[in-house]
Amino acid sequence: xxxxxxxxxxxxxxxxxxxxxxxxxxxxxxxxxxxxxxxxxxxxxxxxxxxxxxxxxxxxxxxxxxxxxxxxxxxxxxxxxxxxxxxxxxxxxxxxxxxxxxxxxxxxxxxxxxxxxxxxxxxxxxxxxxxxxxxxxxxxxxxxxxxxxxxxxxxxxxxxxxxxxxxxxxxxxxxxxxxxxxxxxxxxxxxxxxxxxxxxxxxxxxxxxxxxxxxxxxxxxxxxxxxxxxxxxxxxxxxxxxxxxxxxxxxxxxxxxxxxxxxxxxxxxxxxxxxxxxxxxxxxxxxxxxxxxxxxxxxxxxxxxxxxxxxxxxxxxxxxxxxxxxxxxxxxxxxxxxxxxxxxxxxxxxxxxxxxxxxxxxxxxxxxxxxxxxxxxxxxxxxxxxxxxxxxxxxxxxxxxxxxxxxxxxx
Numbered sequence: 001x002x003x004x005x006x007x008x009x010x011x012x013x014x015x016x017x018x019x020x021x022x023x024x025x026x027x028x029x030x031x032x033x034x035x036x037x038x039x040x041x042x043x044x045x046x047x048x049x050x051x052x053x054x055x056x057x058x059x060x061x062x063x064x065x066x067x068x069x070x071x072x073x074x075x076x077x078x079x080x081x082x083x084x085x086x087x088x089x090x091x092x093x094x095x096x097x098x099x100x101x102x103x104x105x106x107x108x109x110x111x112x113x114x115x116x117x118x119x120x121x122x123x124x125x126x127x128x129x130x131x132x133x134x135x136x137x138x139x140x141x142x143x144x145x146x147x148x149x150x151x152x153x154x155x156x157x158x159x160x161x162x163x164x165x166x167x168x169x170x171x172x173x174x175x176x177x178x179x180x181x182x183x184x185x186x187x188x189x190x191x192x193x194x195x196x197x198x199x200x201x202x203x204x205x206x207x208x209x210x211x212x213x214x215x216x217x218x219x220x221x222x223x224x225x226x227x228x229x230x231x232x233x234x235x236x237x238x239x240x241x242x243x244x245x246x247x248x249x250x251x252x253x254x255x256x257x258x259x260x261x262x263x264x265x266x267x268x269x270x271x272x273x274x275x276x277x278x279x280x281x282x283x284x285x286x287x288x289x290x291x292x293x294x295x296x297x298x299x300x301x302x303x304x305x306x307x308x309x310x311x312x313x314x315x316x317x318x319x320x321x322x323x324x325x326x327x328x329x330x331x332x333x334x335x336x337x338x339x340x341x342x343x344x345x346x347x348x349x350x351x352x353x354x355x356x357x358x359x360x361x362x363x364x365x366x367x368x369x370x371x372x373x374x375x376x377x378x379x380x381x382x383x384x385x386x387x388x389x390x391x392x393x394x395x396x397x398x399x400x401x402x403x404x405x406x407x408x409x410x411x
Contacts, residue, residue, distance in 0.1 A: 008071065008072040008073070009069055009070070009071060009072065010046070010069070010070060010071075010072045010075065011051070011067045011068070011069055012044075012046050012049075012067065012068050012069075012070050012075050012076060013034075013044045013046070013049045013051060013066075013067060014043075014044060014066045014067065014068055014076065014081065014087060015035075015041070015042045015043060015044060015063055015064055015066065015081075016063040016066050016086075016087050017040075017041050017042075017063075017084050017085060017086060017087070018063075018085070018086050018087075018137070018138055018139065019061050019062065019063035019134075019137065019138070020041070020042055020061065020063040020064075021060065021061055021063070021182055021196075021197055021198075021199045021255065022037070022042065022196060023060060023199055024037070024042075025055070025058045025059060025060070026042060026055040026058070026059055026064050027042065029054055029055050029058055030054060030055050031052065031054055032048055032049075032050060032052070033048065034048035034049040034050075035055065036078070038082050040082070040191070040193075040196070041081060041082050041083075041084060043078050043081035043082055044081070045078055046075040046076065047075075057122040057123070057258075058120070058122050058258070060180065060199070060255040060256045060257070061133075061134060061255050062133075062134065066087060068087075068088065068090055068091070069090065069091065070091060076088070085193070119397075119401050119406070119408075120258075120401065120406060120407055120408035120409075121258060121400070121401050121402075121403070121404045121405060121406050121407050122258055123258055123403075123404040124257060124258045124259075124260040124404055125260060125261065125262035125263075125267075125365055125404045125405065126262075126264075126403075126404065127262045127263040127264040127267070128176070128260035128261065128262060128263060128404075129176055129206070129260070129263060131176050131179060131254065131256065131257050131260060132174045132175075132254055133253075133254060133255065133256075133257060134252075134253065134254075134255070135172065135173065135174075135253065135254065136173075136251060136252045136253060137252055138182075138184065138196075138197060138252055141184055141250040141251055141252050142168065142171050142173060142250075142251050142252075143171075143248045143249070143250060143251070144166035144167060144168050144169075144171075144173075144248065144249050144251045145166070145167045145168075145169065145246065145247070145248055145249075146164065146165070146166060146167075146243045146244065146245050146246060146247045146248075146249065147165040147166065147167040147215055147245065148163070148164070148165040148245060149162055149163075149164050149165075149241070149243055149244070149245060150162065150163045150164075151163075152219070152315045152316065153312060153313050153314075153315065154312035154313070156312070157310065157312045157313045159221065159275075159308075159309070159313040160221065160222040160224075160241060161219065161220065161221045161222075161275070161276060161313075161315050162219075162220050162221075162222070162240070162241045163203070163217055163218075163219060163315070163316075164217065164218045164220055164240055164241075164243065165204075165209050165215055165216070165217050166215060166216055166217075166218070166249060166251065167213070167214065167215040168214045168215065168216075168251075169214065170214075171214075173214065173216075173251075173254070174206075174254070175202055175204075175206060175216055175254050176206050176254075176260055176261075177202070177205055177206060177260065177261050177280060177283035177284045177287050178201075178202075178256060178259040178260045178261060178280045178283065178284070178367075178407075179201075179202055179253070179254045179255060179256040179259075179260070180199045180200060180201045180202060180253060180254065180255045180256050181199070181200060181202060181216070181218075181251050181252065181253040181254055181255065182197035182198065182199050182200075182251065182252035182253050182255065183197060183198050183199075183200060183236050183239075183240060183249060183250070183251060183252075184197045184250040184251075184252065185197075185198070185235045185236045185239045186239070186250075187235075189235075195235055195236070197236075197252055198235075198236035198237075199253075199255060200218045200219075200220060200240075200279070201218075201219070201276075201277075201279040201280045201283075201369070201409070202216050202217070202218065202254075202279065202280070202283055203216075203217040203218055203219045203278075203279035203280070203282045203283055204216045204217040204282075204283055204286065205283050205284075205286045205287035205290065206287060207287075207290065211290060218240070218279065219276045219278060219279040219282070219315055220237055220240045220241055220276065221237060221275060221276045222234070222237050222238055222241040223237040223238070224238075258404065258407065259280065259367065259407045259409055261284045261287070261365070261367075262299070262365050263299075264299070264363070265297045265299060265300075266299065266300045266362075266363055267299045267300050267363050267364070267365060268299070268300040268301040268302070268303075268359050268362050268363060268364040268365065269284060269288075269299070269300075269301075269302050269303070269364070269365050269366075269367065270303045270305075270356070270359060270360075270364060270365070270366045270367070271284065271285070271302070271303065271304045271305070271306075271367050271369075272304075272305045272345055272349070272366070272367070272368045272369075272370075272374075272378055273304075273305070273306055273307070273345075273367075273368070273369045273370045274306070274307040274308065274345065274370030274371055274374055275307075275308060275315070275370055275371065276315065276370075277368075277369035277370030277371070277409070277410075278306060278315050278316060278369075279369070280367065280369055280409070281304060281306070281367065281369065282315075282316055284367070285302060285304070285323070285328060288302060288327075289323070289327065292327065298327075300362065300363065300364075301329065301359055301362075302327065302328040302329065303328070303329045303331070303352075303355070303356070303359060304320075304328055304329070304330045304331065305331045305333065305345040305348050305349055305352075306320070306330070306331070306332050306333070306345070307332075307333040307334070307335065307344055307345040307348075307370070307374070308332075308333075308334060308335075309334065309335050309336035310334055310336055310337055311332075311334060311337075314332065314334075320332075329352075329355065331345075331348040331349075331351070331352055332348075333345045333347060333348045344374070344377060345374060345377075345378060345381075346374075346377035346378050346380065346381035347381075349378065349381040349382060349385060350381050350384065350385060353385040353388060353389070354389075356382070356385055357385055357386060357388075357389045357391060360382075360386065360391065360396065361391070364400075364405065365400075365404075365405045365406075365407070366382075366400065366405065366406050366407065367407045368407070368408045368409070368410070369408075369409045369410065370410060370411075371410060371411065372410040372411060374410065375408065375410055379397075382397075383397075
């Protein structure tokens with residue numbers, strides 16, 4: 001007589017499709033490529049996942065931190081997960097023996113930081129204010145009213161970027177600089193299902209776009225082409241850019257618990273951004289500016305490296321020029337100005353090597369936000385600048401990541 005095969009139980013890692021905002025952070029950070037996605041869902045391959053938890057902390061919504069006890073032979077397949085609109089209920093099974101779970105790799109800040117590798121801190125600065133998270137979900141969004149919608153870029157430019165102010169009235173919606181919100185576009189997608197939310201960084205400080213008011217600002221670029229350059233209208237960006245004053249918008253969030261600014265006196269901030277990646281930088285700068293105007297401690301030095309194709313396409317160009325040099329050291333890079341060489345933010349970092357490396361040796365935090373293509377050039381410029389003055393950039397970079405001082409948000 002053959003003995004019955006023992007039932008092997010595992011804790012299967014799953015992603016909640018109701019909460020996931022499709023930011024791709026988990027797939028990018030997974031060290032073994034266990035996470036993938038289609039045009040609707042992000043999913044985890046049970047045959048690859050080793051429960052290392054590298055993806056847990058960076059997730060801005062917590063959608064990644066879900067588990068179900070299942071029989072190993074009956075784990076949810078990738079094909080099944082891609083069809084889900086919500087997580088399945090837990091089956092009536094005992095928890096698996098923890099000793100059978102694969103050990104989590106012991107790595108720095110959830111992953112190994114290698115020389116030349118782009119890595120972002122998964123923890124907030126030690127002095128950052130405590131953020132509120134997930135006050136409103138897809139199932140229970142809050143309604144905000146459009147208080148203003150202004151084009152920031154010149155009318156003759158193809159880059160149509162808007163500054164949109166949303167008012168929450170009497171609804172509680174506390175935010176910090178560096179956090180994001182989710183916007184739910186109305187209507188249905190090509191599959192006849194409601195559109196998933198899109199996430200936007202907040203461009204206003206914690207006190208609101210208007211100091212003391214329960215509102216916020218977004219910096220939104222109208223998307224008119226896909227990644228290959230073919231004509232394609234972005235669902236959420238066009239919806240937002242066309243909103244009239246008084247319209248109501250479904251909002252979820254807040255999201256984000258690590259891309260937050262330091263609050264201790266004397267802390268320096270280096271901000272590197274392109275286009276709408278300026279949103280969190282504007283929020284941090286405005287918070288410091290308001291503190292200074294009130295005679296309160298405004299921290300240490302501020303440095304800004306901001307890139308666009310032309311001055312007419314750079315959001316907040318006019319207001320930036322009005323900020324005094326004693327308050328913020330501004331370096332603008334333009335790549336498409338007729339008669340001038342193409343200049344990018346990494347070029348400006350090299351030009352400002354002396355000032356950058358001096359600041360890096362202090363109580364300093366770095367924030368990078370914008371198009372993904374900028375990461376490599378920025379890291380190379382920082383590394384080169386440090387080497388030229390005898391600073392061990394790989395060691396400094398690793399330490400900054402570990403201490404919550406190096407933050408990257410690219411798309």
